[in-house]
Amino acid sequence: MKIAVCVKQVVTREWPLRVDDARTWVQDRDASFEMNEPDAYALEEALRLKEQHGGEVVVCSAGPPRVAQVIREALARGADRAIRVESNALATADSGMVAEALAAAIRDEAFDLVLTGLQSDDQGFAQTGVVLAELLGISHATIIMEVQVVEGGLRVKRELEGGWFQWVSMPSPALLTIQSGINQLRYATLRGIMAAKKKEVRVVEPPADLAPHHEILELYVPEKAKQTRLIEGSPVEAATELVRVLREEARVI
Amino acid sequence: MILVIAEQRDGVLHRASWEPILAAQQTGQPVQVAVAGVSLASVAGELAAAEVEAVLTIEHPALESYTPDGFVAVFADVVTGTQPDLVFLPHTYQTREFAPKLAVRLGRSLITDCIAVKQRDNRLAFVRPMFQGKFVADVAPTGPAPHFASFQIGAFRPDAVTRGATAADIRAVDITLEAAVIRQTMEPPFKEAKQAVDLTQAERIVAVGRGIKAQEHIALVETLAAALGAEVAASRPICDSGWLPMDRQVGSSGQTVSPKLYLALGISGAIQHLVGMKGSATIVAINKDAEAPIFEVADFGIVGDLFEVVPALVAALNAEGGGSSGAGHP
Ligand SMILES: Cc1cc2nc3c(=O)[nH]c(=O)nc-3n(C[C@H](O)[C@H](O)[C@H](O)COP(=O)(O)OP(=O)(O)OC[C@H]3O[C@@H](n4cnc5c(N)ncnc54)[C@H](O)[C@@H]3O)c2cc1C
Ligand SMILES: Cc1cc2nc3c(=O)[nH]c(=O)nc-3n(C[C@H](O)[C@H](O)[C@H](O)COP(=O)(O)OP(=O)(O)OC[C@H]3O[C@@H](n4cnc5c(N)ncnc54)[C@H](O)[C@@H]3O)c2cc1C
Numbered sequence: 158m159k160i161a162v163c164v165k166q167v168v169t170r171e172w173p174l175r176v177d178d179a180r181t182w183v184q185d186r187d188a189s190f191e192m193n194e195p196d197a198y199a200l201e202e203a204l205r206l207k208e209q210h211g212g213e214v215v216v217c218s219a220g221p222p223r224v225a226q227v228i229r230e231a232l233a234r235g236a237d238r239a240i241r242v243e244s245n246a247l248a249t250a251d252s253g254m255v256a257e258a259l260a261a262a263i264r265d266e267a268f269d270l271v272l273t274g275l276q277s278d279d280q281g282f283a284q285t286g287v288v289l290a291e292l293l294g295i296s297h298a299t300i301i302m303e304v305q306v307v308e309g310g311l312r313v314k315r316e317l318e319g320g321w322f323q324w325v326s327m328p329s330p331a332l333l334t335i336q337s338g339i340n341q342l343r344y345a346t347l348r349g350i351m352a353a354k355k356k357e358v359r360v361v362e363p364p365a366d367l368a369p370h371h372e373i374l375e376l377y378v379p380e381k382a383k384q385t386r387l388i389e390g391s392p393v394e395a396a397t398e399l400v401r402v403l404r405e406e407a408r409v410i
Numbered sequence: 411m412i413l414v415i416a417e418q419r420d421g422v423l424h425r426a427s428w429e430p431i432l433a434a435q436q437t438g439q440p441v442q443v444a445v446a447g448v449s450l451a452s453v454a455g456e457l458a459a460a461e462v463e464a465v466l467t468i469e470h471p472a473l474e475s476y477t478p479d480g481f482v483a484v485f486a487d488v489v490t491g492t493q494p495d496l497v498f499l500p501h502t503y504q505t506r507e508f509a510p511k512l513a514v515r516l517g518r519s520l521i522t523d524c525i526a527v528k529q530r531d532n533r534l535a536f537v538r539p540m541f542q543g544k545f546v547a548d549v550a551p552t553g554p555a556p557h558f559a560s561f562q563i564g565a566f567r568p569d570a571v572t573r574g575a576t577a578a579d580i581r582a583v584d585i586t587l588e589a590a591v592i593r594q595t596m597e598p599p600f601k602e603a604k605q606a607v608d609l610t611q612a613e614r615i616v617a618v619g620r621g622i623k624a625q626e627h628i629a630l631v632e633t634l635a636a637a638l639g640a641e642v643a644a645s646r647p648i649c650d651s652g653w654l655p656m657d658r659q660v661g662s663s664g665q666t667v668s669p670k671l672y673l674a675l676g677i678s679g680a681i682q683h684l685v686g687m688k689g690s691a692t693i694v695a696i697n698k699d700a701e702a703p704i705f706e707v708a709d710f711g712i713v714g715d716l717f718e719v720v721p722a723l724v725a726a727l728n729a730e731g732g733g734s735s736g737a738g739h740p
Binding site (some may be wrong): 252280296328337371378383387392395 | 548664
């Protein structure tokens with residue numbers, strides 16, 4: 158089974174985010190970056206499918222040169238090779254443009270299965286995978302929590318709201334958007350990190366004529382709807398006061 | 411005209427459908443509502459109570475169960491046929507699956523997870539969260555109309571929908587649908603084996619998030635819960651990592667709770683978590699990041715390191731010998 162996994166590089170969770178001067182994105186020049194969380198689960202799922210059914214796992218990422226970091230990480234975890242769509246123009250791309258760039262980069266490889274995360278931790282449009290399926294002309298299903306390979310295609314467990322699930326079958330080739338928690342992640346070993354250095358990374362340019370589908374006019378901190386009473390002081394003082402408030406004012410303990 | 415795509419399953423309307431209807435009404439433009447499936451009379455009747463121009467029903471045996479391919483095919487025809495200026499949907503699991511494909515098939519823009527609509531420099535802009543709710547952005551669609559937008563569940567109050575003086579017209583839309591375009595076969599929805607804990611009955615809940623850092627620290631949370639007479643719950647990543655069982659997860663893909671006290675430890679407050687707990691009577695957040703979105707819904711907060719605050723809380727509770735007794739103490 159020939160599997161492509163699309164991974165996005167996002168600013169790490171712990172990074173203190175600040176809006177940039179243009180007020181349309183965050184200051185990320187000096188930020189540290191990591192693999193978008195559900196994408197890490199998508200990669201793990203691809204590696205497991207390869208272990209069971211054989212084949213190849215190819216990791217794809219689009220963005221400026223620094224996305225090489227998440228590609229290295231994916232290769233160290235076990236992906237066989239990589240495709241990097243590199244362009245600084247992608248730095249202002251929306252999900253539609255990214256999907257078009259990814260589609261152009263992987264179309265000719267005729268993958269049996271394409272995996273993406275269900276949404277990104279930064280913009281979170283939750284569109285790139287679905288749009289990519291349409292551009293590749295293949296079937297798809299979203300928010301997937303289990304993948305079974307069956308005769309002629311796939312049977313997958315789709316998460317629904319409020320703890321419900323549903324099995325869906327479809328022919329290959331197909332695209333699935335993977336939900337966090339589908340499996341338990343493995344981490345890169347030293348051997349994996351060494352081996353990654355020798356793996357092929359194909360760098361391609363995105364198509365020249367990508368047109369945006371939307372524009373961020375302004376990024377800002379939301380207005381607070383509720384007045385939170387912050388309890389100050391040392392940990393001991395704050396804890397004592399909180400217990401008093403919960404007992405005497407809120408009367409919930 | 412704004413076309414709203416409503417959602418139903420087995421003849422039961424998804425309540426979130428009212429929210430894009432309200433969003434559409436608030437723009438002042440005429441509104442039509444479309445719904446697809448089989449045996450839609452009752453759902454259509456319910457929708458027709460809203461003040462809208464018309465309710466369009468799209469019935470076909472192949473639409474009995476939702477499939478992304480079937481829905482993209484019929485709604486592409488309906489949108490092309492009705493030529494709306496905008497298409498609004500609820501941001502449900504179902505529209506997440508088919509709406510991006512629908513918009514791309516028609517070569518149109520889709521802005522997902524919106525919480526408000528506004529005019530900005532003579533452009534229509536959609537307000538939506540970014541970076542897991544730490545920021546919001548005003549996003550304007552580009553390219554030709556109709557533009558698509560989906561609305562976050564809970565952003566609008568379903569009961570605020572304006573009702574019409576008389577029921578709206580219900581019109582059946584003629585469609586053709588080749589069963590062969592549908593590649594997916596759906597099995598009936600199910601729930602995993604019965605849950606061991608029913609958090610919805612808990613009076614007090616101590617919920618833990620990724621701020622707890624490692625599985626071995628969960629014991630600290632359990633100690634606090636015991637001192638408060640509370641159940642332990644968690645954000646999704648904690649259950650994903652297997653540190654607590656799935657049936658302790660609160661949020662859109664877990665349980666929805668409304669205890670008297672909800673104490674959130676090291677939880678950032680992503681919308682998928684908030685929808686599961688914001689109905690709690692008293693919400694307390696302990697988080698080292700003063701800007702964490704959890705403080706948006708918290709009544710009381712401590713900005714600090716949970717590894718310092720939680721032991722102090724346990725000590726304070728135990729010192730007063732109270733546990734969950736609730737007895738009055740000075
Ligand atoms: C350095 C950088 C700066 C950026 N700055 C801006 C900006 O200022 N304004 C702006 O509007 N956009 C910006 N973007 C683009 C944007 O972050 C996304 O790549 C694009 O919009 C995808 O949409 P999304 O994040 O909502 O992804 P979603 O649709 O939520 O993502 C779903 C899945 O698609 C896959 N995916 C998404 N993006 C990529 C990718 N790039 N490569 C491989 N797989 C991917 C992942 O598997 C992901 O889980 C920037 C991108 C980069 C790389
Ligand atoms: C379709 C879908 C469904 C989902 N369903 C759910 C769901 O049902 N439930 C759910 O919870 N999530 C759900 N999620 C995931 C959700 O989007 C968030 O990713 C998740 O809720 C984040 O969990 P968290 O707050 O524990 O982690 P993080 O966002 O990583 O937050 C950790 C917090 O801990 C704080 N912290 C760190 N160290 C300390 C310390 N020492 N002391 C105090 N504070 C500290 C940090 O400041 C941060 O605010 C879903 C996502 C999707 C896309």
